[in-house]
Every structure is written in structure tokens, then in C-alpha cells.
Amino acid sequence: MRTIFEKSNNTDGISVTDAVTDIDYIDEKYLRENPVGLPQIGELEVMRHYKELSDRNFCIEKGFYPLGSCTMKYNPKVNELLASLEGFTALHPLANDDASQGALKLMYNLQAALTKITGMDAVTLQPAAGAHGELTGMMIIKKYFETKGENRKKVLIPDSAHGTNPASAHMCGFEIVQVNSDSKGQVDIEHLKSLLDKDVAAIMMTNPNTLGLFEEKVLEISKLMHDNGSLLYYDGANFNAIMGHTNPKLMGFDVVHINLHKTFATPHGGGGPGAGPVCVVEKLKEFLPVPVVSFDGKKYFRNYDLKHSIGSVKSFFGNFGVLVRAYAYILMMGNNLKEATENAVLNANYIKEKLKPYYDLPYDVPCMHEFVLTGERQKEKGVSTLNIAKRLMDGNAHPPTVYFPLIVHEAIMIEPTESETKAKLDEFIDTMIQIAKEVDENPEKVLSAPHSTPVKRVDETLAARHPDLTFKE
Ligand SMILES: *Cc1c(COP(=O)(O)O)cnc(C)c1O
Helix, strand or coil: CCCCCCCCCCCCCCCHHHHHHCCCCCCHHHCCCCCCCCCCCCHHHHHHHHHHHHHCCCCCCCCECCECCCCCCCCCHHHHHHHCCHHHHCCCCCCCHHHHHHHHHHHHHHHHHHHHHHCCCEEECCCCCHHHHHHHHHHHHHHHHHHCCCCCCEEEEECCCCCHHHHHHHHCCCEEEEECECCCCCECHHHHHHHCCCCEEEEEEECCCCCCCCCCCHHHHHHHHHHCCCEEEEEECCHHHCCCCCCCCCCCCCEEEECHHHHCCCCCCCCCCCCCCEEECHHHHHHCCCCEEEECCCCEEEECCCCCCCCCCCCCCCCHHHHHHHHHHHHHHCCHHHHHHHHHHHHHHHHHHHHCCCCECCCCCCCCCCEEEECHHHHHCCCCHHHHHHHHHHHCECCCEECCCCCCCCEEEECCCCCCCHHHHHHHHHHHHHHHHHHHHCHHHHHCCCCCCCCCCCCHHHHHHCCCCCCCC
16 A cells, blocks of 8 residues: 555565555555645644633633623533433434434423423423523414404513513514513513503513512512413523522413523523523413424323414424433432522622622612622723723633613623632622722723733624634734
8 A cells, every 4th residue: 555655665674664555455546646735733733722722711610600691500511421422412303203212201301390390381392592482482472362363462571671572572573562660670560550451462571680689569460461361471591590489380470481501501602502491381382382292101202283383493302402401400400409599599699798888789689699780880980881891801700791781870790600609709709899999099900901811802793793713823
């Protein structure tokens, strides 16, 4: 074989190359005349290059990640191991039910777990993200009213809502009507009452809301809505705040989506994949996307037999790998899901109380899993919330969510999650206090931050629309 080996003229003995070239089994005409043009760089150098690049990335395994509303909790690695089992990864989505019993059983059990956690009666696992779950839920609500022969066009959405809520309702053809918050950061009930008429299909609510506050009048709200013949949609992306303590059914909701990639420990932040299952009450069961997974006592099967189904919203079963991770996480945690919520709430309140003297707290009441500060005091001294966020990066923390919710000026939205130790929380608190002091004593230090990151400030819009992925020293 004279393909890649040069014929050796070595006279010291028989070389390996000589031994192989004795076998002349590739026809001369196929042999390469010039050496193949491989990059002149070894595997080790390539590995170091990519490792170096990956080290520049920030992730939960590297530092504190208090991104409010996003629930950046630790994702146990055993979930990855289970999701990569060959029986799951090599199963073809078109394999028939008999050949897919294991995967179907997993989905069936996950459906059961999610109905238990949300208190609801039925669930679809198809939606690929939270916003996709919202769209699915709103399509269900739309079809429900169509089936009843009612043409309700309006959806009420509190001004504290996540931006995806109005977007999803609008995509479904609904008209969005904003409900104001009162001075305590709660839905303004009087305003809500003034908006109710027979044209209102539903209200979309997050509870706790995006201020991290539990809507204390939620039962009154659900009664008002139901008395008006309207439905209630629960944005359950922030389920980490209530697991095992209460659920949307008890609060009177009809439809809820949950973010498996937030509450149920699937890695996120890089754009997916995620999963946003939608759970509904009994009367909306027949409207779910098909197929759902059912069990006839002997066999798990894909059930397409739903009378008013809105159709499919995602090919096959959605992001199956995410479902495996969530199921593993739920089984592993068991009743400790309740404790996870308790610790998430405790951690948020701990940081809030410690930072209160240094930053303004617009709603000074006990919070749930997150809370919102305002950087107004610092802004008056010429340092905006954006600068504070950038300076935090020097303290090995991912900046919190900023400028959201919109109803708080210079908002800084902090969600520590249950995963962190007290030592880590204290480290973050110290950094935040140090920054507040710098704003008084050395504002230039904050205004020119970050000082320790590979790149300083990027044009975020440009970076998102025209990413330049070439490597520059
Ligand atoms: C994250 C989030 C969403 C959207 O979820 P995606 O998976 O990003 O589409 C919706 N509502 C709230 C309150 C959220 O925090």
C-alpha cells in the first residue's frame, strides 16, 4: 500500500512501512500524487483552542447566575447520562407503538407527574418552549370558544407580564388589553373589573408575577373571570416558586404551561432545545394537540382520538431528550421538589434583605423566588443599571435580568434559585455592596466595566443580528 506512507529506504531493518507496502492492493491510478492538504496543526492544539474558547463562556457551572425569571438552577449531570441512553437516542420517532413502549411509558409517567404537580387533569408534552406553550394554550382557548359558538376577541394581560404573553395571544388573533398593577405590585382589581365584558376570552397571568410577588387576590380574580364566562391562563414558567405548596388548579386556572428547561433542570440559555408542556382542566382535555400518550391497561399508545384537538404543534413528541431529563429530575427529587421551592424562596428573601440598605426596593414585602430592585438611586449619580450589571461580571457573576419588568425603572431582577450555598449568596451580596460603594466613591470604575472579560461591551443588537464568529486574538 503506497497510499499515505512514503516507501521507506530505511536500511537498518524492516520498517512497519515496508511491511505494509508489500501488499500492493490499491491500483496505481488511484494513488495520490501530492500529500493531502491537512491543516498543519495537531489535535492537541485544536483541543486547547476550543477549550480556551469554551472557558471564555459563562455558565452555571462556572459561577453565580441570578438571571431573574429564567431560573438558572443547577442541572444534575445524571440527567444527561440518562437522556443519552441508546434506547432513547437510537429510537426512531416513526417506530410503531409496540417498538416504543419504553419511551411511551416514560412520557405517560411524565404526563402523570406534571398533572399532579400542576393539579390539572391532562397534558400535552409537545410544545418546544414556554412561548410555544403559551401559543398552544391560547389556541386551545380560542377553539374552546369557537366550539361553544362564542366569538370572544379580547385577552387581558397585566402590565407586569412577560413579553411573550401578549405576543402569543396576538399571534392567535386576540386583541390585547392591558390590566394595570396597583401600588403594591398586584393586579389592580378595580381596573380588571372595569375591563370585563362578554368579549373577554381569557386573562393571562403569572403567579408569582414578574415582580416575584404572589397575587394575593388570585381567587377573587378567578371568580370574576369565570363569572364572566372567561378562562384563566397561567404562565407557569416560574413554577420554581410554588412547587408542592400550591398549584394553578387551586388558584382557579384552566390552562397552564410550564418550562421544563427552567423548573425541571434542563440546561438552557444557549437557545434550546427546551419544552413547554401545557396542562389543562377536564373540560379542555379534548382540545389538546394530538397525539397524547395513553395506556389501555396493557399497552402505551399514541392517542389521536381527541374530539376537538387543535392538531399537532410540533413534529412527533416535541423535544424528547428534554422530557427524559425532566422525568429523571422529578423522580430523583420526589417530595424534595417542595424543599427546592422553599430554598429558592428563602435564598431570594435573604439577598433582598441584605441588599435593601444599598439599593432601592420598590416593593418592600416578602418575595417569592425572585425580587426586583431599582438602580434609580445610582442612576441619579450617573451610573445606570446597565453599568452595574456590567460591573458584576468582574465579580464572577452573570448579571441579573435588567430593565424587566417594564413597570420598574432601572430594574434589577434577581433570582438566585435553590442550588446555591449561603457562601455563594454572601459573595454575591458583597459584590453588589461593593458596586454600590464604588458608585459613590469611584464611579469611573463602574462606568468602564467590565475589566476582566475577554470582550468589553458589545453592540448587543448588532451581535444578535450579524454575529461575527471568526476567532480574533
Ligand atoms: C421564560 C419565560 C417565558 C418564555 O419561555 P421560553 O421557553 O423562553 O419561550 C414566559 N414567561 C415567563 C414568565 C418566563 O420567565
